[in-house]
Amino acid sequence: MPYAPNARFADPARSKPELWRIPAATAVMVIIAFLLQALFVSLLLTTLINDTPTTSIIWEDDPLGASSTMAMPFAETPVARLGLLAVFGTFLVGLAVALRALHQRPLGSLLGDRRYLASDTIRVTLACLILIGLLAVLLPSPVDNYPNPNLSGGQWALLLLAGVPLIALQSGTEELFFRGYLQQQLAARFSHRAVCIAVPSVLFGLAHLSEVAGPNMWHLAIWATAFGLAAADLTARTGNIGAALGMHFANNLIAMLLIAPKGYGSGLALWHMDIEISDPALQAYFLPQLASIFCTWLAARLALRV
Template structure:
């Protein structure tokens, strides 16, 4: 009689058996089940076509939406529409995966019941952590703090939160769902299914920064966040915990504290002036670099704390 470990990969195509080592940390045992839908049609050429197609869809979405947008609308409206535009990217992704892998949406997320449970638990845990952390972030800059009109903020709170949920879900289905599954079908080594999608996720944030140094900080931070979400996905076998962590982070970044002129600042309740330009124009490049490195270290600690809170919430 075969052992459970041997039976778990019995449907694995013969050409892949030698590339998928049986050794996998116990904490990641759920990854075997999570990657199973990807074993049916695993070819890397299919993955490459999906990546190309998704990037084309992502790049063309703004041009598709542009004729329907009035750029004189309030920032809150434009920001909400920007997040909601990820719905087109998600639709394109699902069509590509259906055509190239013959897979439906449910195969990308893991079981729906555990997904909702883990999403709720992690979202609450991460929000509680950020509720404690944010006042400390604001303390040195309280004199410069600007409070957005409360009526305006409450008006857009629910539509913006739903649009951000759509954005986060799209990214998690793509990076931690599809790519993690397909790469885990090739190899169960962490540098394949965790590192590669996380670096890809990080580089997609390069343009968020003002200049190369700040863009690199965004990329490294996003790669760390991606690795944390991939770890949670492998521990649970569904996208719930990853969506919860990502959603909690993005809700606070977009709806609570923003910097004037930074991406997504139009929805924030509290606003601070962006000091990066002031530092650079003063000719203090060394100080700017030091500040960037400090911000990166601080952001890394923030990701670590959110990840630990998520693990406690899912008891993993």
């Protein structure tokens, strides 16, 4: 049975499977995350800004964008992108507290079968990095003249020291919540695996809705939903989040550190495409991107033989 590991994966959730606990735990996680973020911003403003209005801060000779407080939501500078990734640490703390408060179980219970967790993560990460790199070269490009330099090689290499761990934090937090918490709780409550695979994936897609994407907003959400389905399927087949984490981590390494659209999310990228994420021209690239998800899912399955 290819999905037998999913039943064992859900075992930690079976003691408290009531559906009301899911929105309650999610609310606790979000509230704690926002409180921690507010505390951090307050300390930052007090320590560094010395009561200067945040909208008027402009520092000269600031190649890393350390003063670009207005760029934070769009992660257009290195510091803004690193800050946005670090925010996921507050959600991780909130998730840990919510699990203890509402389910009386530790954060580690979301990982699944730990015997193969590390090996699954490493093997899938490597397989997907190779494949995504090849697809980036082989698939048609939405623009004719990319890549364009975004950071110098030395600056980019230095930023990797913080960027790679923070991308792991961001990818890991999302996987722990969507493929770990939600998939376990729904699998413990419903016998049909379609529920525990589809529902978290749709929510994952909706979480990626962004007005910054303009007319491409729903294309981005559909892409994220498809990605979530692939990650959830791998989790159900392996009984741990290692494969999903590996696929997610590899995708984000390429998307955030190598090639990103111009402006939005390009703060850590070595190169950028001369096109913005809201450009309708990207819609022609949508189907190849969906096909690439299938390819990475298949590569992960082949790497793990599941």
